[in-house]
Amino acid sequence: MTESVSASPALLEVQDLRASVADQEILCGVSLTVRAGEIHAVMGRNGSGKSTLSKLIAGHPSYTVTSGSIRFNGVDVEEMSPEERSRAGLFLGFQYPVEIPGVSNLEFLRVSTNARRQAQGLEELDTFSFEDHLQQRLELVQMDPSFLERSLNEGFSGGEKKRNEILQMALLEPVVAILDETDSGLDIDALRIVAEGVNHLAGPSNATLLITHYQRLLDAITPQFVHVMAHGRILRTGGPELAHELERRGYDWVDEAAGISSRQSAEVGA
Amino acid sequence: MTATTPSNAVDAPVASTSVGDLVSQPYRYGFVTDIETDKIAKGLSEDVVRLISAKKNEPQFLLDFRLRAFRQWQRMEEPDWAAVGYPPIDYQDIVYYAAPKQQEKKASLDEVDPKLLETFDKLGIPLSEQKRLSNVAVDAVFDSVSIATTYKEKLAEHGVIFCSFSEAVEEHPELIERYLGSVVPIADNYFAALNSAVFSDGSFVFIPKGVTCPMDLSTYFRINSGDTGQFERTLIVAEEGASVSYLEGCTAPMFDTNQLHAAVVELVALDDASIKYSTVQNWYAGDENGKGGIYNFVTKRGLCKGPRSHISWTQVETGSSITWKYPSCVLAGADSVGEFYSVALTNNCQQADTGTKMVHVGERTRSTIVSKGISAGRSSNSYRGLVQLGPKAKGARNYSQCDSMLIGDQAAANTYPYIRSQQPQSAVEHEASTCRISEDQLFYLQSRGIAFEEAVSMMVSGFCRDVFNQLPLEFAAEADKLLALKLEGSVG
Numbered sequence: 001m002t003e004s005v006s007a008s009p010a011l012l013e014v015q016d017l018r019a020s021v022a023d024q025e026i027l028c029g030v031s032l033t034v035r036a037g038e039i040h041a042v043m044g045r046n047g048s049g050k051s052t053l054s055k056l057i058a059g060h061p062s063y064t065v066t067s068g069s070i071r072f073n074g075v076d077v078e079e080m081s082p083e084e085r086s087r088a089g090l091f092l093g094f095q096y097p098v099e100i101p102g103v104s105n106l107e108f109l110r111v112s113t114n115a116r117r118q119a120q121g122l123e124e125l126d127t128f129s130f131e132d133h134l135q136q137r138l139e140l141v142q143m144d145p146s147f148l149e150r151s152l153n154e155g156f157s158g159g160e161k162k163r164n165e166i167l168q169m170a171l172l173e174p175v176v177a178i179l180d181e182t183d184s185g186l187d188i189d190a191l192r193i194v195a196e197g198v199n200h201l202a203g204p205s206n207a208t209l210l211i212t213h214y215q216r217l218l219d220a221i222t223p224q225f226v227h228v229m230a231h232g233r234i235l236r237t238g239g240p241e242l243a244h245e246l247e248r249r250g251y252d253w254v255d256e257a258a259g260i261s262s263r264q265s266a267e268v269g270a
Numbered sequence: 271m272t273a274t275t276p277s278n279a280v281d282a283p284v285a286s287t288s289v290g291d292l293v294s295q296p297y298r299y300g301f302v303t304d305i306e307t308d309k310i311a312k313g314l315s316e317d318v319v320r321l322i323s324a325k326k327n328e329p330q331f332l333l334d335f336r337l338r339a340f341r342q343w344q345r346m347e348e349p350d351w352a353a354v355g356y357p358p359i360d361y362q363d364i365v366y367y368a369a370p371k372q373q374e375k376k377a378s379l380d381e382v383d384p385k386l387l388e389t390f391d392k393l394g395i396p397l398s399e400q401k402r403l404s405n406v407a408v409d410a411v412f413d414s415v416s417i418a419t420t421y422k423e424k425l426a427e428h429g430v431i432f433c434s435f436s437e438a439v440e441e442h443p444e445l446i447e448r449y450l451g452s453v454v455p456i457a458d459n460y461f462a463a464l465n466s467a468v469f470s471d472g473s474f475v476f477i478p479k480g481v482t483c484p485m486d487l488s489t490y491f492r493i494n495s496g497d498t499g500q501f502e503r504t505l506i507v508a509e510e511g512a513s514v515s516y517l518e519g520c521t522a523p524m525f526d527t528n529q530l531h532a533a534v535v536e537l538v539a540l541d542d543a544s545i546k547y548s549t550v551q552n553w554y555a556g557d558e559n560g561k562g563g564i565y566n567f568v569t570k571r572g573l574c575k576g577p578r579s580h581i582s583w584t585q586v587e588t589g590s591s592i593t594w595k596y597p598s599c600v601l602a603g604a605d606s607v608g609e610f611y612s613v614a615l616t617n618n619c620q621q622a623d624t625g626t627k628m629v630h631v632g633e634r635t636r637s638t639i640v641s642k643g644i645s646a647g648r649s650s651n652s653y654r655g656l657v658q659l660g661p662k663a664k665g666a667r668n669y670s671q672c673d674s675m676l677i678g679d680q681a682a683a684n685t686y687p688y689i690r691s692q693q694p695q696s697a698v699e700h701e702a703s704t705c706r707i708s709e710d711q712l713f714y715l716q717s718r719g720i721a722f723e724e725a726v727s728m729m730v731s732g733f734c735r736d737v738f739n740q741l742p743l744e745f746a747a748e749a750d751k752l753l754a755l756k757l758e759g760s761v762g
Contacts, residue, residue: 058717061709082716098714101705102732108718111728115719151732168718 008036010074011207012057012176017068019056026052028232029068034176034207041210041218043243044229045251050211051095053229054180058092059085073175086112087119089175093165093182095211099153105164106148109134113171137170141197159190166197177201178209183217195220215247228254299521299552303389303494307413309368312497314361316340319467322367326436326470331447339456339466346460352623353652353684354592356528356565364530366468368498369415386410386417389492406517407432409473409489413498416471421485430514431476432487435503438474445476449507453536453573453600461532461594462569465501469534472502477512477543486742488517493529493553493564500531508543510576515546517745520589524554526562528591533568541576541603546584548741549597550749553589558647560619563591570597574606577632582609584740586749587624588756596654598627601635601666608637611737613749615756616649616681625655625686630663630696639670642734645681646757652684657698659691666696674704675733677726677757705733727754 012034019027027049034040044050056063057070059082070077077085100108113133114124125133138145141163153161162182169177182194198221202208210223218226218240226242227234228251235254236242246254310321319340323333348359370386390410407421409432416434425432431442439446456466473489493500508514531553537545547570556563566589572581583597593616599608610626628637637657645651657668674683685702707729715725731738731750738746 058713060713081722082713083719083721086717086719092717094714098708098710100711100714100729100732102735103715103728104732108715108720108728111720111724112715112718115721119719172718 008038008204010035011072012209013069013071014053014057015069015071017053017056017070018066019052019063020066021052021063025066026232027056030229030232030234031068032227032234034209036207037204038225039202039208039210039221039223040225040227041212041223041243042227042229042234043213043246045213048229049232050229051180052232054092054178054209054211057085057178058082058090083115086172087116089116089173091169091172091174091177093162093169093177093179095181095184097153097156097161097165099151099155101151101154103152104148105150105152108152109148109168109171112168116172134171137167140170140200141167142193143167158185159187162186162190162194163197166194170197170201173201174206176207176209178211180211181213182210183212183214191217192220215243218243230255299554302496303385303412305370305383305385305494307368307370307495309365309495309498312363312365314364314366314468318366322468322470325367326439328439329443331443332439332450335451335456336467339463340468342457343460343463343467346457346463348460352594352654353650353686354594354621354623356592356621359530359565361464363497364499365495365497366499366501367470368413368495369470370412370417370494386412389494390417390490406486406488409434409487411471411473411489411491411502413492413494413500416473425484428481428484429478430481430483431474433474435469435472435474435505438505442474442476445507446474446505449505449536449538450503451536453538453571454534454569459569461567462534465503465532465534465569468499469501469503472504472533474504475506475514475516477508477514479509480511481509482512483514486515486517488519491518491520493521493531496525496527496529498529500529500533502533504533504535505538506536506545506547507538508540508545508579510541511543512540513544513546515742516548517742518547518549518551520549520551520553524557524562526557528556528563528565530565530567531590533570535568535570535597537572537581539572539574539576539579539581539606542578543576544580544582545572546582547572547597548745549583549585549587550745550752551585551587551589551593552752554591555589555618555620556591558618560591563620564589565592565594566590567592567594570595571600571627572598572608573600574603574608574632574635576606577603578605579603580607580609582611582740583626584611584737585613585624586737586741586752587612587614587622588752590622591620593620593622593624595624596626598629599637600629600631601637601663602631603635604632605634605636606632607635609740610637610639610641610655611740612641613644613734613737613753614642614651614653615644615753616646616651617756618647618649620647620649622650623652623654625653627656627658628668630657630659630666630668630693632666633663634665635663636666637668639668639672640736641670641672642737643672643674643683644677644730644733644753644757645674645683646677648680650682650684652686654686654688656688656690657700659693659696659698661692663693664695666693668696668698670698670700671736672700672702673733674702675730676704676706723754723757726757730754730757
């Protein structure tokens with residue numbers, strides 16, 4: 001990569017990360033550095049460990065880090081609760097945003113935005129100024145304001161849930177945004193809206209980590225780096241051309257290139 | 271919850287608080303007021319019943335009422351059908367009458383023992399003239415004896431009677447004689463019979479024909495003694511076209527023994543009258559191992575006597591070691607309406623068996639039941655409800671919705687809906703759901719910067735919203751805070 005890019009500050013540094021859930025190792029030493037202004041894509045089959053990586057970074061309590069470290073903005077996040085990570089500017093766009101009945105979407109967005117603003121030393125927004133603040137961001141994701149009156153994600157279609165995630169990202173203005181399979185279950189129009197949102201929000205002082213197993217999101221958002229994960233490891237890192245090669249040759253090709261036959265690897269993963 | 275057990279949630283580096291800690295917040299009202307009381311000896315007999323009646327200078331009809339109830343009670347068995355368990359109660363080991371020592375009821379608050387005023391101040395119920403709650407008249411009941419009633423004169427201007435039960439017996443015996451036991455007869459159930467025999471005091475409300483009560487009325491019950499049973503009696507009568515909103519609050523000190531609270535509430539609504547009765551019950555619930563706390567065995571019933579009358583019960587039950595309570599409506603008048611909105615929260619070792627009975631007698635009577643049960647810790651929370659449609663209840667309708675929320679993996683929730691219909695031209699709908707606050711929901715909210723406790727409390731108040739919306743405004747905010755407080759440390 002070019003000198004100027006690598007000189008920008010590292011926002012997210014994952015070092016030799018190992019993790020397990022229910023005593024089973026699912027990350028077996030992952031290292032990854034994401035710098036300001038960069039867009040990275042992590043690709044891999046289902047079960048390769050890429051969603052686990054995103055949940056670990058966000059601090060999901062079911063996953064235990066066994067060794068290695070995650071540094072965000074130069075600070076080790078191990079002792080930070082998920083809410084502290086969010087307020088500091090880490091964002092995880094969920095693959096399956098959970099439905100929360102009874103909690104109003106609008107109220108949730110306001111409380112969440114204010115939690116982040118408070119951490120940034122910004123003034124909290126009252127109900128009225130928040131609605132103004134929200135308006136332009138709603139347009140970005142082309143969301144109908146009627147969604148605000150509903151319970152959080154309850155009864156939303158797949159595409160509506162994902163747009164609501166991007167709306168949250170636009171409100172929280174994260175330093176590092178991780179989007180976990182944001183493209184899955186989206187039709188062409190929704191995919192375009194989501195991609196435009198992500199491109200619009202990407203800037204020189206923040207970074208984006210896209211987690212996907214399809215090329216099609218990467219046609220709309222061009223990453224500088226593509227990492228291929230399998231069996232809890234990053235097997236290959238390259239530029240955008242790696243994604244095209246994957247699309248053409250399939251994931252077995254990466255396994256073979258890394259010297260793991262798919263049968264062996266299945267045993268490793270089991 | 272997902273595969274996480276409480277222990278690995280604690281081990282996880284990011285789990286800042288466990289659900290277990292969240293519920294075990296210290297009880298804020300657990301203090302005891304040191305005041306001299308006039309107590310009779312422990313035990314229950316016909317002589318004790320006579321003694322209570324004599325101490326209160328009661329007319330003959332009331333003594334007869336008590337004695338009939340006592341004789342009835344002796345022939346009855348303590349009910350065991352509720353889904354609650356407790357060691358047998360020794361009814362001879364209870365004091366049936368205790369009153370703070372002071373002469374008569376005072377004409378002015380200046381004469382009330384300052385310790386009592388201070389107690390109510392501490393509970394957030396200021397009684398003194400300058401600090402009174404605006405637009406809420408309060409009857410303060412301390413160990414079953416009414417201490418003071420505010421705004422009496424102002425209410426009297428509208429013809430509204432709001433006073434202690436004892437005072438009503440003295441000043442309006444004809445109303446008491448006419449309505450006492452007319453909704454909950456002495457033989458209704460074991461605890462109602464006991465109450466009818468030994469009740470000490472309570473509140474009386476009378477709204478005359480055509481009057482809309484100009485302010486909310488409220489009774490605040492405070493238990494102070496450790497070995498005294500609490501037996502209040504509340505009677506509310508709304509005449510033709512009258513309406514009233516009545517609030518009830520309760521607290522008690524923390525003792526490691528259990529206290530029996532067996533109250534009876536009767537509501538009577540005549541033609542076109544409307545009574546809204548709201549309770550926020552925060553009796554002491556016992557410690558985290560279930561030691562101590564109040565046994566809340568209460569009978570509450572409203573009679574929609576006249577056509578188009580309306581009775582609405584809203585309850586937020588958060589305290590008590592055991593709750594056994596079914597605020598009910600008898601819909602006798604044609605087109606009358608009964609409502610029951612309930613939030614019952616149990617934590618630690620609390621047990622609640624609560625619900626309602628809607629008895630449809632008249633034509634086109636309607637009832638709505640919305641029950642929200644939240645169980646945390648090792649508690650057990652049951653909804654028990656009866657919808658009965660009599661042979662004459664043509665065109666009657668009921669809608670019931672019973673939702674349970676489980677917090678943690680050791681709590682229990684049960685729903686026992688009973689429907690009995692003798693009227694084919696009627697409609698009954700019942701919906702029920704059970705949900706759990708999942709780790710993924712909490713994680714979702716946390717990953718948006720919302721602290722763990724706030725996330726739990728957002729979800730719980732979202733779950734209870736339909737009921738909170740029914741509460742008077744200041745009570746709704748209170749209830750929301752109370753629930754958050756009760757749940758602190760309970761999720762993990």
